[in-house]
Amino acid sequence: MAKDKQHQLEIVTEPKFIDGSALKIPMLQILKEDGTVQKGAQVPELDKELALKMFDTMQFIRILDERMIAAQRQGRISFYLSSLGEEAASIGSAAALDDGDMIMGQYREQGALAYRGFTVEQFMDQLFSNERDLGKGRQMPVHYGSAELNFMTIASPLATQIPQATGYAFGQKMDKSGTCTICYFGEGAASEGDFHAALNMAAVYKVPAIFFCRNNGYAISTPSQGEQYAGDGIAPRGVAYGMKTIRVDGNDILAVYQATQMARKLAVEDNEPVLIEGMSYRMAGHSTSDDPTGYRTRDEEDAWRAKDPLARFQTYLIKKKWLTEKDAEEIFAEKKAAVLAALKKAEKVPAPHIDELINDVYDTPPQQLKEQLEQLKAHIRKYPEAYPKTASRIDGGEK
Numbered sequence: 001m002a003k004d005k006q007h008q009l010e011i012v013t014e015p016k017f018i019d020g021s022a023l024k025i026p027m028l029q030i031l032k033e034d035g036t037v038q039k040g041a042q043v044p045e046l047d048k049e050l051a052l053k054m055f056d057t058m059q060f061i062r063i064l065d066e067r068m069i070a071a072q073r074q075g076r077i078s079f080y081l082s083s084l085g086e087e088a089a090s091i092g093s094a095a096a097l098d099d100g101d102m103i104m105g106q107y108r109e110q111g112a113l114a115y116r117g118f119t120v121e122q123f124m125d126q127l128f129s130n131e132r133d134l135g136k137g138r139q140m141p142v143h144y145g146s147a148e149l150n151f152m153t154i155a156s157p158l159a160t161q162i163p164q165a166t167g168y169a170f171g172q173k174m175d176k177s178g179t180c181t182i183c184y185f186g187e188g189a190a191s192e193g194d195f196h197a198a199l200n201m202a203a204v205y206k207v208p209a210i211f212f213c214r215n216n217g218y219a220i221s222t223p224s225q226g227e228q229y230a231g232d233g234i235a236p237r238g239v240a241y242g243m244k245t246i247r248v249d250g251n252d253i254l255a256v257y258q259a260t261q262m263a264r265k266l267a268v269e270d271n272e273p274v275l276i277e278g279m280s281y282r283m284a285g286h287s288t289s290d291d292p293t294g295y296r297t298r299d300e301e302d303a304w305r306a307k308d309p310l311a312r313f314q315t316y317l318i319k320k321k322w323l324t325e326k327d328a329e330e331i332f333a334e335k336k337a338a339v340l341a342a343l344k345k346a347e348k349v350p351a352p353h354i355d356e357l358i359n360d361v362y363d364t365p366p367q368q369l370k371e372q373l374e375q376l377k378a379h380i381r382k383y384p385e386a387y388p389k390t391a392s393r394i395d396g397g398e399k
């Protein structure tokens, strides 16, 4: 066979196009939809304690999401983004990491943050933007962050976390830290230029990063099939950039866990960036500002309800005799009580002092920012009834 020496390419004489639309990367599945193990699958080693921690976190996130959508509807918080139906993707992957690994999320990975140890009170303080919020109430609800837990603060502009993850992982490599960065994003965010620049750089510089795409079928109202991409989803893009790539059933927590565990090993031991595409479905609306009945059918949602990741894992755990139906009900009731109690507490905590608005960015806030803050205070003094949480603390309120 003739070879081109410079590029080490096989030479062919027939003009043959590679049909990108015919490519189909398979999907790893360990747990079938009915909670039984797929024939021939290797179940990852998982002790009871770890399995129950994963299940516990899934239950917590399910009830947190349900309650906070309701709280938004009641006018108690301004906005919410639910991860309903996608709990296995964030929790299964976070469970495969070390606490020292960096997490850079999009905004639907509350499961990973909860798994790391963010408390129900910390969730509520952020959602109510009260003075105990780590971000001092300066971000929209759900834009969590925790330096202590190595969870980078969420940014609203899509895909910015992807090149940041490449850069952060490069730093981890230079420091020989033995840690990696996991970066979550949706298939919609993968249409941003940032995604492509980040993956190419990660592959070229061989950084310990795990790029986890949650392919949940929609980017707000844009369906992934046909409107977001014409090819075989996101996974082939990892192949194109020359990195190890795998597609998994994102609703199967065991498949997600196994793939992420292997990806972490590749990243940390061999400085091999990895792309994981988790196939799932966004069961709720995009956010509380969205109504999905305008762009998708009830039948489609029902078909995905049958693939529910929480019910699937629960059936597996019950079959394994690590859990009973009663245990599951008790965990759910306990989580619900904790969420409701924290919610009631957090909404009574005062708002941050308005001076916090301009703190922490500059060592000393510049004059123009100070002037703008004074103008804002004057405006609030004039219309105190429009700012009930802030007005009472402007003059003389404790900082």
Ligand SMILES: Cc1ncc(C[n+]2csc(CCOP(=O)(O)OP(=O)(O)O)c2C)c(N)n1
Binding pocket: 108, 156, 157, 158, 185, 186, 187, 188, 189, 190, 214, 216, 218, 219, 220, 282, 286
């Ligand atoms: C740069 C930028 N463009 C547009 C938006 C508006 N926007 C917010 S979320 C979103 C959809 C993202 O979909 P996807 O990445 O698939 O994640 P999902 O919400 O499905 O989890 C869009 C278009 C934005 N925040 N930033």
